[in-house]
Amino acid sequence: MKNFAYAKPSSVEDAIAALGDGADVLAGGTTMVDLMKLEVMTPDALVDITALPDLSEVTIGDGRIRFGALAKMQAVADNAELARMAPVFTETLWMAASPQLRWAATLGGNILQRTRCPYFRDTHYLQCNKRDPGSGCAALDGGRTNMHAILGGSEACVAMYPGDFAQALIAFDAEVVVEGPSGERRIPFADLHVLPADDPSRETVLGPREVVVAIEVPRSPAMRGSYYLKARDRESYAFASASAAVGLAMEGDTVSDARVALGGVASVPWRARAAEDVLRGATFSEELAREAGRAAFADAVPLEGSAYKIPLGASVVAGALMTARERARQEG
Known part of the structure; x- marks a missing residue:
């Protein structure tokens, strides 16, 4: 070092x-x-x-939830009030990492974590545009791509964003509160991460002297009918092959609001708005859930090693929606 x-x-x-x-x-x-x-x-x-003081608190207000950037992942996962009113947030944290890491890791650090692409993390591979701009991409040049992105990639990089908590944040319109030399600013979470395009080394819109101090999420009826489903190689301590953070609000059997975000399949936290459009205003059924799953991956561009993520991801979305529907029904 x-x-x-x-x-x-x-x-x-x-x-x-x-x-x-x-x-x-x-x-x-x-x-x-x-x-x-x-x-x-x-x-x-x-x-x-x-x-830094006062950055570890979690406040559940009438209109918003505020997560301090230094709140520990495990402490938030254990928050019983949050688990009752917005289970998707605690579930994404429970399914991430090991207990030891969850007690050390913070929410602010978690949303900014770097890819686990082996070609990025192993400097013996000389081709990595994320680590060394302009050097090439070993994954695209005949490498293993089973854990790489099928959404949001580019001709320069197909590294996958690895986090879980971020999917709940993007699904529910979170904002990141940042302080820097020019004072405070708020960034929609959907705008925080940058698609790889030609320069994969630039991953967020944060300025060089900006510090994330909090994450805020507006409360939504769909939070109570929310769920996180994660498919992975082993039950514990593994990154997602495909995951879905979803939420439903219902009026009888009709979907009045739908939130769908995807993990394990994209280069940045990914909102599946096409899937949401399928759901909103429709009568919920298992077939509708499966249609939404297929819509979520309609624009996927897989490589040979990552093509399995399309049917897997569609099934994960459908399964998550089925559980979310049951939760929404109980709340109704």
């Missing part, structure tokens, strides 16, 4: 000031330290924000 300077500011203002050229934020460290050991990331300095 490369030597680095270290600062632990006690205020957001001091943290912003410390984030000069070559500096990175350290929160839970479960991704940053790992990548530094691999020498994928080599910051000149780390700014440890874990001492």
